[in-house]
Amino acid sequence: MFTGIIEEIGRLRRVQKQGQAMVLTVEAKTVLTDVKLGDSIAVNGVCLTVVAFDGSSFTVDVMPETYRKTTLKQLAAGSRVNLERAMPANGRFGGHLVQGHVDAMGRIVSRRQEENAVVFVVEPLQGGLMKYMLPNGSITIDGISLTLVNVSETTATVSIIPHTLAETVLQDKNPGDVVNLECDLLGKYVERLLLFRGSESSGPGSTPSAASTGGVTEDFLARHGFL
Template structure:
C-alpha cells in the first residue's frame, strides 16, 4: 500500500522489451536507502516489484497486463518517473489509500495557472472511471495523491500547489500527455458489495436478515464501513 506522497523523481536508465513484457531499470537515490529484493515501489503510480538493485538504481518487471493498462509502455531512456516506496507500518499517512493498481489512463486536456496553483483538466480514457470521482474526494494521478476540484461527465480537474508541481513529474506534463489514474478504493469496494445484492447468502439473504443490496447505514455497518 502507498499514500500518494512522492519521495523522489527517478530517471529511466534502461528498458528491455520482449513483446508486451519489460524490465525497467531506474536511476534513483532516496528509495534505495532500505531497499530489498521483492520490495514494492510505485513507478508513476504503478506498484512494481524490485528484482535487482545497486547503489545507483533498481530494476522491476512489467508484465503484459500492466503494459496494456498503464502509460509505462510509452517510457523511453531519460524519461522521468514518480517514485514512492510502500508505506511502512509505523509511517505517517500523508495522502490517501493508494494501491498502485491503475484503473485507467487519462489525457491532460489542459493546464492553466490560477494564482499560485496550476489547474489540470483530465479526461479518462475510460469514462466509467468518473463514477468514482467526486468533488473534494481523492484521485491518484501518476502516483500522486490529489484532491478533486470538479467532476463532470467526461472530465475532472485538480489544482496543484507549487511544491507538488516542483517535486513530481507533473511539472513537465502538458496538454495531450497521458497519465495513470487510480480511483479511491473505497468507492470500488462499496460498488462491488452493492452489486452482489443479497450478499453471501444470495438473493434470499435479505429475507433471512441479510443485506438487501441497498446503500443503508446498517448495510455499511454490516460490511465494516461504519
C-alpha cells in the same frame, strides 16, 4: 500500500521490451536507502517489485497486463518518473490510501495557471470511472495523491501547489499527455459489496443474484434501506 506522496523523481537508465513485457532499470537515490529484493516501489503510480538493485538504480519487471493498462509502455531511456516506496506500518498517511493498481489512463485536456497554482483537467480514457470521483475527494495521478476540485460528466479537475509541481513529473505534463489514474479505493469496494448484497451465497466465489445484477441504482438503495 502507498500514500501518494512522491519521494523523488527517478530517471530510466534502461528500458528492455519484449512484446508486451518490459524490464525497467531506474536511477534513484532516496528509495534505495533501505531497498531489499521483493520490495514494492510505485513508478508513476504503478506498484512494481524490485528484482535487482545496486547503489544507484533498481530493476523491475512489467508484465503484459500492466503494460496494456498503464503509461509505462510509453517510457524510454531518459524518461523521468515519480517514485514512492511502500508505506511502513509506522509511517504517516500524508496523502490517502493508494494501492498502486492503476484503474485507467487519462489524457490531460488543459493546463492553466491560477495565481500560485496550476490547474489540470484530465479525461479518463476508459468509461465508468467518473462515478468514483467526487468534489473534494481523492484521486491519484501518476502516483500523486491529489484532491478533486471539480468533477464533470467526463472530466476531473485538480489544482497543484508549487511544491507538488516542482517535486513531481507533473511539471513536465501538457495537454495531450497521458497519465495513470487510480480512483479512491473506498468507492470501488462499497460498489462491489453492494452488488453482491442479497445473493444466495455470500461466501468466496459466489455470484450476484438476478435482483442485484443491475448494479447500484437509486431504486436498489431505497429497497435496501440506504435511502
